[in-house]
Amino acid sequence: MKKATQTNIDFWFLGAVLVLFVVGLTWVYSASYPSHLNSRFGGELFIKQLILGIVGIVAMLIITMLKTDILRKISWAAYILAGIGLMAVLVVGTAKGGNKSWIDLGPFQFQPTELAKVAIVMMTAAVIARKPSSIRSYRDLISWGPYLYMGLFAGLILFQRDLGSLVVFGLACFVFMGFSGVKSKFYLVPLAALLILGTIYTLTDHKAGRFKAWFNPFSTSSEVIEYAYQPKNSLIAIGSGGPFGKGFAQSRQKWGYLPEPHNDYILSIISEEMGFFFVIGFVLLPYGIIICRGFTIAERANDTYSALLAGGATIMLTVQAIINMAVVTNTIPCMGITLPFVSYGGTSLICSFMLAGLILNVSNNTNALTSKRFQIYNRQNNRRKEISAQNDV
Helix, strand or coil, X not given: CCCCCCCXXXXXXXXXXXXXXXXXXXXXXXXXXXXXXXXXXXCHHHHHHHHHHXXXXXXXXXXXXXXXXXXXXXXXXXHHHHHHHHHHHHXXXXXXXXXXXXXXXXXXXXXXXXXXXXXXXXXXXXXXXXXXXXXXXXXXXXXXXXXXXXXHHHHHHHHCCCHHHHHHHHHHHXXXXXXXXXXXXXXXXXXXXXXXXXXXXXXXXXXXXXXXXHHCCCCXXXXXXXXXXXXXXXXXXXXXXXXXXXXXXXXXXXXXXXXXXXXXXXXXXXXXXXCHHHHHXXXXXXXXXXXXXXXXXXXXXXXXXXXXXXXXXXXXXXXXXXXXXXXXXXXXXXXCCCCCCCCCCHHHHHHHHHHHHHHHHHHHCCCCCCCHHHHHHHHHHHHHHHHHHHHHC
């Protein structure tokens, strides 16, 4: 049997995360270069991203080295802390782009929604592991723990008018429900209700124009042109990059055409400068490794809680990455969603590393001789031996 102190860290997963961070750090510098010309602190966004990335990596490694049982015990504390942050932002938060999602902390801004993504994975995994068969009828939807925890957070995010975070949070949570074994009829109905409510709520303000721009981003209509600015220039950047790109730092769209190109639309700038094949090899492939290895780690976990923790964190990262890519390519309407590990953003970057830490924690604490996968194989092998012995008789 392996010693408890022996590391089982999945280095494929860790390597993919670090590759994405290095790619993101590189293009935060490139995409934010025009803004440096107007600042006496040249490269300040790059320096901030580097510092916050180091903080995130340290947080990831600390979480990785903890015992999984410790994470289970502090899930309540993480949930309460995130809930306080979501409530505080409604009172003292700063509005940006129509969303009231940030709390100013001097040179940095804290976004409680990102912490809520980490907390809900930890809390939901703990609750489902304790009562995996709690939901058997629609009546149970009202009393079943995870729906109450998710509903509270979703409501607070809804009042922030942050449709992007609401979509990521809602989709990830309910995909998590399917992953944990809950029948689809018990989570598709509340998911549909949440998304419809969120869409109706946000259509009452300026975001309605984003839906119109989605259908025709190149329209010259006065009702659309203001809201089509980002998707239109994003598509121009991606298209002009072609297979091999224009070359590093040679983007044109970052020069005042695409707002905040180092943030939600950083993938557009990478595509324009380095082209389609670079994006496939250094962005899509690392995300593919993260998804495959994340679910493999969940499959090999020692217990139900560990499996749900790794699976939930993988789902949260995957859903956010897919939605960001869909927004950048105008597959879905524009909404403010960062690309995990790549986009500029302090809280988002640190919390993405924390989610990665949860996955690596399960990997590090998995013992091959006690994992669920080994137990299933062992039972099947014993059953085959019994059948073989009966046939010999």
